[in-house]
Amino acid sequence: MDTIKVHFLGASGTVTGSKFYLETPELNIMVDCGMFQGLKELRQLNWQSLPLDASKIDFVLLTHGHLDHTGYLPRLVKEGFHGKIIATAPTLAITRIILLDSAKIHEEEAERANNEGYSKHHPAVAFYTIKEAERAIDLFQSQVKDEWIGLSEHIRFKFRYNGHIIGATFIELEIFGKLFVFSGDIGRQNDTLLAPPEYPQWADYLFVESTYGNKLHPEEDVEQKIIDLVNRTIKERGSLIIPSFAVERLQSLMYLLWQLYKKNKIPNIPIFIDSPMGNNVLSVFESFPAWHELPMKEYQAMCDHFNIISSFADTWKTIDDLRPKIVIAGSGMVTGGRVLTYLKQLIDKTATTVLIVGYQAEGTRGRQLLEGAHELKLFGKYEPVNAKIEHLESLSAHADQKELLQWLKEIKNIPEKVFLIHGEPTALDAFKVKIRDVYGWKAHIPKLNETTEWTL
Structure with missing residues (x-):
């Protein structure tokens, strides 16, 4: 008897590591293939x-x-995959950048750990x-x-626009009529740079993210918050690190700061983009x-306004620049990238402000800062946190609970199964x-490594 199996290999009971493997009578398909981030037991x-x-x-x-x-x-691929990796053209362009950058960081971190001897693994x-x-x-298509794109006689898929980041989609995958x-x-419904997401109209089996399934984004005056932080940074002759x-x-x-400058709401403070x-x-x-x-x-015009840093030598010049300044540097959850170098040198200073924007997964340095950590482990050593920590939630690229419910509202049928993924337990x-109360569904x-099976 023919069956369809779905294996939940990531983003199940947690936010990161999205991987969903479908076994069908005709093809085997993986939807997303992400890394776990955050807590050590997840990263392992x-x-x-x-x-x-x-x-x-x-x-x-x-x-x-996204990573x-x-x-x-x-x-x-190292484990033996040799099929096609399919996405929209901008998604593949983003993925190429992210994979190469991630690989470079992995290589550099291993080399640094070996040189400085702070890894438990020998060699790292x-x-x-x-x-x-x-x-x-090389496998991108x-x-x-x-x-609708046909993959086999009874399997086809369609990408639908989803906001979030450039190129992002949700996937409608039709398998033997389901x-x-x-x-x-x-x-988000009101994104600075992107159109609102489109909505699905039908779903027999629905796999929906729940990152902010328990929260509404606050009504914040983002412009005024940034104006106040910039003015404070200038007054204290410090650094605003984002x-x-x-x-x-x-x-x-970048667009928000550029608009504030154009409207004469912030002065011409040096702004460095180090990513x-x-x-x-x-x-x-x-x-x-x-x-x-x-x-x-x-x-x-926006790009011309900023100091865009390319070399690591310029990172150090920026750190040594004593003028009040804004630095925007990767990564967003403070898990790696250039921002670690800035924080190692500046997080112990009271004139430094760290502005956290967007979701911070459990176990990340960004989450630790939001929860009031008094020290932060950077490159194997603990640094005291004397900087002021600020938070802007409303800049998140993820829909909140209200927007998630709105995304579901045009589904005309009652799905046979609704799976909640990509969220922390609460x-x-x-x-x-909320889905039960609003829609009666x-x-x-699902738990990590759970398998669900349907008979055709």
């Missing part, structure tokens, strides 16, 4: 081989390019190398949105203007209750 899962034969996967479909949805691809090895990332990139809908990460995700958040922050990956992402905005709402004329539980919260 990245080093375990998947409980499947990677060589038997025919296709990987990607919802968008927690794409970062495991080089390891999947990179999670994957640039060459391994390039092998995954782009497809357009809003068109519609499996994977939400990916759902964007850890930022390289995709979307960095560009949104090699973010700089490359800017070129994706230039290459795919139909996927965002930033006019190219504004884009160019968010998942709250969203499960029963939702299930």
Whole structure:
């Protein structure tokens, strides 16, 4: 008897590591292939081989390019995958940048750990190398949105626009007449740079993210908050450090600061953009203007206004620059990247302000700062946190509970199964209750490595 099996290999009971493996009578498909981030026990899962034969996967479909949805691809190829990795063209452009940058960071961290002797592993090895990332990139195949793409006689899929970041989609996957809908990460209704997400109209089996399933984004006066922080930074002759995700958040922050300067709401304070990956992402905005709402004329003027750093030597020049300044640097959850160098040198100073924007997963340094950590481990050593820590929640690229419910409202049928994924336990539980109360649907919260099976 023919069956369809879905294996929940990530983003199940937690936010990161999105991986969903579907076994069907015709094909084996993986939807997203991300890395776990945050808590040590989650990060350690990245080093375990998947409980499947990677060589038997025919296709990987990607919802968008973030690391927690794409970062495991080089390891999947190393484990034997040789099929096609399919996504929209801007998603593949973003994924290429993220994988190469991630590989470079992995190589550098392994080298630094070996040189300075702070790793428990001897020798420390990179999670994957640039060459391994390039092998995954060689398997990329782009497809357009809003068109059904056949994979086999009884299986086809369609990408649908989803906001969140440039190129992001949700996936409608039709298997033997049943519609499996994977939400990916759902964007905001009022995004600075992107159009609102589209909505699914039908779903037999629905897999929906729950990152903010228990929260509403606050009504914040973002402009005034940034104006106040900039003025305080100038008054105290300090540094305003903004850890930022390289995709979307960095560009949104740049646009917001540029608009404030144009309106004479902030002075011409030096602003440094120190994110090699973010700089490359800017070129994706230039290459795919139909996927965002930033006019190219504004884009160019905005880029000309900032000090865009490319070399690590310039990172140190910026740290040594005694003028009041704003630094936007990767990464957004303070898990790696250039921002660690700034924080190691400046987080002990009372004139430093660290502005956290967006979601911070459990176990990340960003989450520790929000929860009042008095010290932070950076490059193997603890540094005292004397800097002021500020938070802007409303700049999140994730839909909140109200927006998630709105994304579901146009589904005309009652799904046979609703799976809540990509959330921490409290968010998942709250969203499960809310879906039942609003729509009368029963939702299930799958556990990691759980398998669900249907008979055709």
